Amino acid sequence: MKTDKQLQRGDYYYRVSDDGLLFCKWMDNKAVTIASNYHGTAPTSVKRTQKDGTREQEACPEVVRDYNMHMGGVDMADMMCGSYGLSRKSKKWWHILFFGLIDRTLVNAYIVYRQICENKTH
Template sequence: MAQLTNIKSNDPNIGISGNIVMTLMKDYLDKGRILYTDNWYTSPALYSLLHAHKTNACGTVKKKSGKNMPKFTEKLQRGEMTFQSSKECLCIKWYYKREIHMLTTNHSYGMTATGKQDRKIKQDILKPDSVLDYNKNMGAVDRSDMLLSSIESVRKIKKWYRKLCFHLLDLCVLN
């Protein structure tokens, strides 16, 4: 527990998860790298700090993610995108099958054809560049979570050790 206390005291503006990212990235800062994060670690304050250290970042963000996140009130049609930006960060809301919110310091607001066609309207599917890059570079954790969601043995259990047991069983089935 002492380690988390030390991490938290580094920079209170980015929170515990942001301080964990900065601790893990300390050897890679100021080298022009790109970091891809999931929604647990994505925040405008963290991304601004990373950008100040010449490290770009891209990641998904929760729809109702706390302070400094822009509010998107528009209802989008399938395939549409809206965005808001600051000096360093670009926040994107894109709707295809569901709403996707992305935060990035590395991309513009452009969209690229995926080479696939929508079955209903027979047009090319366009995706934001940040979504395409994120999907291409996402880690094994996101990929395994995605694959597990299709075979997960859903159980309503209150005991944490039983949930862990069923999760490990699901991982064994996946492998």
């Protein structure tokens, strides 16, 4: 892979393994490194806000555009786990993992419950 100093904002560099795994480095304000087994190497663009507040189109790989479009769901789940989570401080690694899984399970159950209730009212 190219070093961060070799890339300017909007540049990207990628490699594809023999198994079809894409490794991509895209330079935004900092270097963003992503791996994907779903996306190809087709170029696309995203709108980025500049320091002065204007928005400009910047070249990027497909994987970055798709991540930006769908990251809201992960952020929402993290927010719900943080607000109502069961996580407790512990020195045992499996306690942290166990309570994290319980948190995710409860958030997913709540989302399914809301979808079922919404379908019954319509």
